[in-house]
Amino acid sequence: MKIRKLVGKVHLWLGFASGLLVLFLGITGCMLAYQREIEYATQPYHFVAHQNEEKLPPSKLREIADAQLPGKMAHSVSYEQGKASKVVYFSFEPEYYFTVFLNPYTGDVIKVKDMDKDFFRILIMGHYYLWLPPEVGQPIVASGTLVFVLMLLTGLILWWPKNKAARKQRFSVKWGARWRRVNYDMHNVLGFYMTWVAIFIGLTGLIMGFQWFSKSVYWAASGGESLVEFYEPHSDPAQQVSHTDMPAMDRVWLKMLEEHQQVGGSLEVHVPHDDEASIETAINPDTDTYWRGDYRYFDQYTLEEIPVTHSFGRFSEASLADKIIRMNYDIHVGAIGGIVGKTIAFFASLIAASLPVTGFAIWWGRRKNKETKKPERVRKLKVN
Template sequence: MAAPARRWIFQVHLWSALTVGLVLLLMSLTGALLVFRPELDPVFNRDLFAVAPGGAPRTLDDLVVAAQQAHPGAKVDYVRLAREPGATVQVAFLDKQVVFLHPATAAVLGRRGRYEGFFGRCEQWHRFLLLGSVGLFIVRAGAMLTALVLLTGFYLWLPPVLRVLRTGLTLNFKLKGRAWHFNLHKVAGFYAGVVVLGSALTGLPQSFDWLQHGTYQGWGAAPAAELHSTPPAGPAHPVALQAWLDQARRLAPEAGALMIYLPRKPDAPVEIFATERAAAHENARSYLFLDAYSGAVLRWTPYAESPAGVKFYLTALSYHFGQFGGWAGRLILLAGMLAVPILAVTGLAMFLQRGRARSA
């Protein structure tokens, strides 16, 4: 590419980075803190997540009633059940409060808001910058600008000839000043950029519904038909919640985790997500929809039979949360997030040094 065009791309890279830098830094640091949340949260809050194994489990109806008594006046959103011995049952409400229960006694172990506690605050910073809808808009714009910064950075990283490719892949500790900052920026940007770009791009479908649906359809997944429960004539009473759970376990006997979403409208179906113990990643979900009143199966889609678009989106979701590739995947994502401060510091240092050189 001609030198003028390269200079123009450099300007786009520079000013986009200066614009989004602080947001990217906050998102990366909070993202790094959240990578091992699934392992660390139960360790630091064992009283909420673990009980002594043993005893026959109470029915789902008993558990939901106990949670409602502990948090009266709020409407249940979903129930999360895990098959691991000693795991607690989590009943989440629409107001973002979660009640933790003993599966065998229905005893309430505690209550916590989704954005409470250390990791909850980190998630709130990561998603909203503690600014609500305004913060969500800033994060969305920041994710798109981050992708622009990284893509232009990759182009600028490319050496003019392949003979000097090695200089962009290795650190040169003999360099000083601006040359050292430039070398460190290029090397860290190459290795971390792929990870951070993947995280930014996989975060976008979670922020924009139209992009999520576009991802589905772009990979060949036709929009699914809308499903409805059929309220009976006369007084409408859904079947026992336990019947929903029994149906899910019949269809997904190897499920390690179940998420049961209660209907929000009289004609809405019951939605159940099931993830098998041996799943490829933690969001490799099978989807079950039930009639809330009869318990009849409206649609059952095992993960293996899901359209490519759905599989792509769920895999991207796992990548973004560090739930893909086991411990190695999480460590790679953590390293990528922790490299962002290096890019920010070296980039800002070069910008300031460049300004001083011009004014000298």
């Protein structure tokens, strides 16, 4: 009982320390669960009708998009059946993030979008960084996530029934009782059911938030191997050879096009940002998730493929530990389970957001009870 009381104190003070942050992350997590579905339903510029014509090469689409954003450096060009091609412009210094949507068959510009003004982009920046500078907000969110995981574990200990008579009360909410009892049951019962999903949301958040945690997970999953940090392989300007007038990124695109047509999904070609950069391509057969993407890197002069040793290389060469790291984001948002997984993640986030509120109500109610009982004890002492 002393241990249980100590765990209760730890649970209470952890709740005070992280309650507002958990409430915020839970609500924003709910709003982000169906991001893609909402965007596709409300933003028609994502779609282009299929045509029996050849699509324009990435260099041509980039040239058209460059005219819309003079002075900006293109990052990538993407293709997907039935969707508009996207030319993404992204930079940290100077900071900007734009997406140009184009018809891949005609090159017509459908929309130029400043992603820093996009609703979901703003929401993500709050969810990841609390709208603070990343070096400030990210450690706060990661630390709050760690506290949340500890609260889930201490909550399970407190939930565990003391005896057989109390066991039934731990699995159902007594909706017909007084509001305090309903509130108590919602905190305990819904918290118990939510824990088995939220623990994965929390742990995947820790993988994104702490390098030491992601390295530890990789080490355990790989049987003792170290996680290789992502890096971009370099091209060798000294190996430059003469080609046709076709730009290197177009030649790589043609090289990958046949495989893309066989696999389906999306094809993305990155623009080399300097003379030593490689040309990265990504073929994702399932555009609802990211973990199955096949990432390839090519020398921009010789067009030879450059092998990599980090997790984001060829999917066929990815180890179990690599796939776990790749799956991390898809697990975090529930996309790994399709629309059902997103729905489960939505309700888990919603219940997680409610726990600080119901927990505070439990604490406040007990505190008020102690205050009302104290004068009664004082009166009895005076009478005696």
